[in-house]
Amino acid sequence: MHSRFIVPASEGRAVKVGAGQRVRIVDLEGGQVGDVFAFAADDVTEHLSASHTRASTSRLFPARGEHFVTDRRRPILTLADDTSPGWHDMLIAACDANRYAALGVRGYHASCADNLRRSLDHLGLTFPGTPQPVNVFMRIPVADGGRLSWLSAISRAGDAITFEAVMDCVVAVSACPQDLVEINGHKPTPLAIELLDGHDDPNDTKE
Structure with missing residues (x-):
């Protein structure tokens, strides 16, 4: 493993990730949603886009080996591995003050x-607004008729997604603070961000 960063409950962190590196998001205690954002390192106005990714993959969420793409339709991340039950979301917006x-x-x-803004500030970066996140571990099933739960x-x-x-790119992760609806069991907990070289075993948990 190259390095590990703890994302405290209800907070966010951002890290720089080189092409070919892997970034693993770990649910440390279980039952915690993470909002994941990614931005091109040389121009943060280009960002991972959930809507463009759905158009590229024709799926609600990419399968292993498929790309997440930017708002300029360029691949930015690939889904490399997933040891969780496989529930993730790209429909729900990031929580904010108005929510x-x-x-x-x-x-x-x-x-x-706010966690995204503060995380980017820490790296000396700014982005106008909040892109649609990749909500890892978030369980929002779509019923017949389009109803969301x-x-x-x-x-x-x-459990982890890699x-x-x-x-x-720059990858930002928020350990979602939502405690008023059920998604985190009303009790936010921490996540971890692990950076690995491309050849590292994603199942190797040694620090």
């Missing part, structure tokens, strides 16, 4: 939108 206000929160509440994540402690960078 929590609509849920009845008065005053400040941590959000994935908000269910608790069923990822287990140590991406391989197709280009030099």
Whole structure:
């Protein structure tokens, strides 16, 4: 393993990932959703786009070996491995201040939108707005008729999803602070970001 970063519950972190490196997102305690964002390293206005990815793959979420693409339709990440039950989402927007206000929160509440901004700030980067995230471990089944359900994540402690960078990029991860709907079991917990060289075994957990 090259390096490991803890993303505390309800916080975010961003890391630089070189082309060919793998980035593994680990659910440390189980049942935690992570909002994942990716930006081209040489121009952060180019970002991973969920809608462009769905158009590219004709799936709600890519299969192993398929690419996530940017808003310029260039591959940025590949789904390399997944040890979780396989529930992930690319339909739901990142939580933000307006979302929590609509849920009845008065005053400040941590959000994935704020976590993204702070994570990029730490690297000296800015992005205008909040792209649609890749919501790893998030369980939002689509029923007949198109109805969505908000269910608790069923990822287990140590479950992980691994991406391989197709280009030099910045990957940001928010350990989603949502505690008012069921997705995190009403109790956000931490995640980990692990950077591995391309030849490293994604199942090797040695630090």
